[in-house]
Every structure is written in C-alpha cells, then in structure tokens.
Amino acid sequence: MSNGFNIRGYDYVEFYVGSAKMTAYWYARALSMNITAYLGPETGVRDRVSYYLTKNNLKFVITSPVQPSCYDVYGFIQQHGDGVKRWAIEVDDVEAAFKYATGNGAVMVYRPVKLEDDHGYVEQAAIRLYDDTELVYINRDNYDYLFKPKYCEPVQKINIDTIDTGIQGIDHIVGNVRENEMNLWANYFNKTMDFETFVDFKAGDIGTKYSALLSKVVRTSDSKIRNPINEPFEGMKKSQIEEYIEQYHGSGVQHIAIATDDIIHTIDSLRKNGVEFLSVPDTYYDRLRERDDVQIEENIDDLQKHGILCDTEGDGYLLQLFTKPTSDRPTFFFEFIQRHGNSQGFGKGNFQALFESIELDQKLRGNLDRDPTEVMPPC
Numbered sequence: 001m002s003n004g005f006n007i008r009g010y011d012y013v014e015f016y017v018g019s020a021k022m023t024a025y026w027y028a029r030a031l032s033m034n035i036t037a038y039l040g041p042e043t044g045v046r047d048r049v050s051y052y053l054t055k056n057n058l059k060f061v062i063t064s065p066v067q068p069s070c071y072d073v074y075g076f077i078q079q080h081g082d083g084v085k086r087w088a089i090e091v092d093d094v095e096a097a098f099k100y101a102t103g104n105g106a107v108m109v110y111r112p113v114k115l116e117d118d119h120g121y122v123e124q125a126a127i128r129l130y131d132d133t134e135l136v137y138i139n140r141d142n143y144d145y146l147f148k149p150k151y152c153e154p155v156q157k158i159n160i161d162t163i164d165t166g167i168q169g170i171d172h173i174v175g176n177v178r179e180n181e182m183n184l185w186a187n188y189f190n191k192t193m194d195f196e197t198f199v200d201f202k203a204g205d206i207g208t209k210y211s212a213l214l215s216k217v218v219r220t221s222d223s224k225i226r227n228p229i230n231e232p233f234e235g236m237k238k239s240q241i242e243e244y245i246e247q248y249h250g251s252g253v254q255h256i257a258i259a260t261d262d263i264i265h266t267i268d269s270l271r272k273n274g275v276e277f278l279s280v281p282d283t284y285y286d287r288l289r290e291r292d293d294v295q296i297e298e299n300i301d302d303l304q305k306h307g308i309l310c311d312t313e314g315d316g317y318l319l320q321l322f323t324k325p326t327s328d329r330p331t332f333f334f335e336f337i338q339r340h341g342n343s344q345g346f347g348k349g350n351f352q353a354l355f356e357s358i359e360l361d362q363k364l365r366g367n368l369d370r371d372p373t374e375v376m377p378p379c
C-alpha cells in the first residue's frame, strides 16, 4: 500500500568541514565534480559559505563557518571533525513524508518550510538521525535555478584541471553506531520512513581474527535508498567501527558508496587525480582466479592492476573499492561501486580483505590496541 509520499531517490549530501573552499577544490579536482553554485556573504548569508558540487546524479554541499556566531557548524566540526551533517531524499510530498515520519516516532529537526525567491520555491523538512546527523525530505519541482534560494553562480570561477571519473550518483550511505544502537536505528528507519530490513549480518558473519562488527541493511522496498548500519562487536582488538566512534566522538555517516558504469576507468582516473585507496594484497587475486563461481566480464588482471575488489553475492556481481579516510581523522571515506546484473549485495565476500587492509592502517595510527585514556605528550 502507498505511504503517500513516494521516495524518488537520493538528493544531496551536506558535509560540514573546516575549510569549504579547500575541500570543494579537492572534490572538483579529485572526483571531477563541478562547482555549480555558491552561498555566502555575497548572497546575503553572513555566517557561513556553502559550495554546491554536482556530477551526473551526484550532489554534494560543502559548508564551513566564516563567523564565530556560526555555532551549529563550529559545534559539529569541533566535536566530529569534517563529516556528513545531513543527507536528503527527494520525495513527491514533503508534508506527507514528514507527517508519516513524526507520526511514527521520528524526532523533528524542523517542520516543512517553503524556501522562495524569484525562481520559484523549494519545500523541505528534516528529522534527526544518529547523534548530530539529519535526514532532509526535499522537493525541488517548483524551482528552476541552480539548487535552492540563496545559492548563486560561483563567485570565483577557477579552472580546475582534472580527469573525468565518470561517477554517477549515490548507491548507498552507511552509518556507524555504538554497541546496541544498530537495532534501534534500523527500527527507526523502518517505522518512520517505511523502510524494510534487507540484510542482517550477525555475530561471526563479518570480521577478522582481531575485530568484528554487526550490520543491518535497511532500504526502501524498491531499493532506491539503501542504508547499512554497523555497530562494533567484541573482538580481540579494536574494530574499525570502535575506532570511528572514538575518533568521530559519536555515531554518524561512515561512508558513501558512489556508483559508476565503468569502475576500471573510474578508479584509474581517481588514482591519477590523487585519490588514495586501501591496498589489496596480490593473494586476493590469486584466490579470485581459483574460484569457479566467479564469472565476470572484466579481466582479473585489470582488476588487480587497479586494486579493485569483486564479489558475487546474490544474482550478478559487484566490483568495488574503498578510499582511505578523506580527512585527517580516520572517520569518513568513499566507496566506488559498479553493479552487474541484479547484484543487491554490499561486498560481504570482500569484508575480510577490506578489514585486514583497514587494520594495517589502524595499526599505523596506533589505534588497534591503544588505551583511549592514554594522555598524549605535546607535539
């Protein structure tokens, strides 16, 4: 039965960062996104700047404070570092989506509002997710300019030399939450947004000999929105989820998976543009060649050359690769993914190789065994 608001798909994701100008440059240079619009003092907003970047269906907003009074952004980055503040989903009816959510227990951030200017209006409302994260319902059908009111053409037009990456849009967004919070948030999505639990990875399904996690995937029934939620599980050493919670100082968005139609080209371009990826050992490809169930269009030598992972979970197969954390804290990162056939998985067969690679970096950072109460000497 229809829920009355119809989720169309992902709209934009907004990041709060220390320096939006520099970060927007990285997104334009490294991911070959276009700086499409800008909001700031020049457009009448005194305390912050936002850069709106687009590439095919991918839409990011990068925001920084420029006045001490910009408490919400300063508070966020002081606590969490650079990270995802909000992600938006496009709906037919913002009012109906908001009513459905709050009527089923969602925590309100703000009620439906109409943002207007000479180009029309945008409707949006927001509910709370995780600690400091928000989910925005948006409809921009009646707006015919760049993005939203108060955004204008970029004030500074700089020519950024980049190699096209061919990235298309968001495949899924993943949240990391504390121990015993995963079910709470999975139920929250299911009840307030009419999602369903698609996959439930239990104890022992995901992990290495050192660290483990539990994961549930919630999604819309048509799979347009897919949202895995991870929580740490007891292991011999500190799991990557525990490291995230400790370094992010709370729960939040761990990674965004970006879809591509040609992952070999995408990863090749991203590497040339300076993006750093987790490394995959050659033994991974030796094992891949030995598997009878792996029938893929791509040449495994090409996958090995570019360090791309392959998984055959479910119908079809997927190819994926994960970046290193994109900021200084080991928190948020990107995944790039190409799905073939009716592949609906998330790379379960690659989790072990992925975790082992992350553990190498955790060890370098001293975060695999470190006592969190340890006092650091001055630098």
Ligand code: FE2
Pocket: 172, 174, 255, 257, 335, 346
């Ligand atoms: Fe993922």
